Amino acid sequence: MTVSRVVELEGHIIDSGMMQSAFSIVMDLGGDFDVEEFDIGxxxxxxSYARMRVMAEDHETLHSILHELHQNGANPADPANATLTPAPDDQVVPEGFYSTTNHPTQIRYEDEWVEVERMEMDCAVVVEETDDGARAYTKVLNAVEEGDRIVTGEGGIRVQPPERPRDRSGAFGFMQGGVSSERPSETTIRQVAEAVAETKREGGNVLVVAGPALIHTGAREALARLVREGYVDGISAGNGFAVHDLERDLFGTSLGVNTDTADHARKGHKHHIYTISEIIRAGGIEEAVESGLIESGIMYQCHQQDVPYVLAGSIRDDGPLPDTITDAVEAQNAIREQAHDADMVLMLSTLLHSVAVGNCLPSTTKVVCVDINPATVTQLLDRGSAQAVGMVTDIGTFVPTLAENLLD
Incomplete structure (x- = not known):
């Protein structure tokens, strides 16, 4: 017995590869298809618009195919209302709950499409009634409460992956294709600078996700300038990033190495511990700046310009600083708030924090990932941040050149 279902694809489905992906999914999973309508822009x-009948030998195979098609933006032509099931307990989702992608999503409720708020991947969708009508929004597992009405199954859900239209003009045109080490770096950095400037002109929010390598390679002063001049609206980093930034101010070193001369300071291996101790003695970063103990750097400028930062701790942290969030769930929630406020994210030489922030971002947020190791960009893409573009280059060159383009 053959079973079938009709799905639709709309948008720039040829340029973005959605059409090709849909064909491959059906064939790879043992199904067949018939394109009933195809209107090319x-x-x-x-x-463009395509209407495609998907066929399989049994319901289980068809369901598997439709699930994968749905994740790639192919939606049923005859949508029913979404199924809502109460959560059986706190932090427990009902069986068959819909796990979100990071793409813009709508659910069908009482024959109307409702936009899902605060999109991010691997969440449940909760629907509630308000005075203004139905509201749908994402919840992570640890925030689910008993009785929450959660979307289950995949009926009545519409997903819209980001598209790549043919017109690549404007400051964000370079983001329509991947960026690699083979492209002229100065040209690409200039394009990133134009994208940052356009984001700020439009009142957008730029989030910087940074690792300690940024300090080690001598890019500290350049990023501090960008914070001072208003091009950075938030910093997401770890304990080590802040420690070495502060160490540079107190001792002129980063992890015991002079970033100007590359010389190892005598007993420099103790500098980061001394730094943590002095910041703890002062009561925290804010108190250290206010007292005059810290007089320069990124954390200094964040305090002076009232730029918020999240320092998420890890099991290997020394100290840590009083400002570092050591509770993992609390740190996730703080990162999540930053991510949802961001319109553009610069991920600068940090794999773990890039993936962590990337998990919280909707696919509509523009992401530029810069690292000397191409595996960082690959892992970010593999985790689902398909909107990210990567530049493989030295962060010590990228950030100062970016600052020159924006400020000079």
């Missing part, structure tokens, strides 16, 4: 600003 013939101008750069015109979208």
């Amino acid at each position: 013939r101008q750069k600003d015109q979208q």
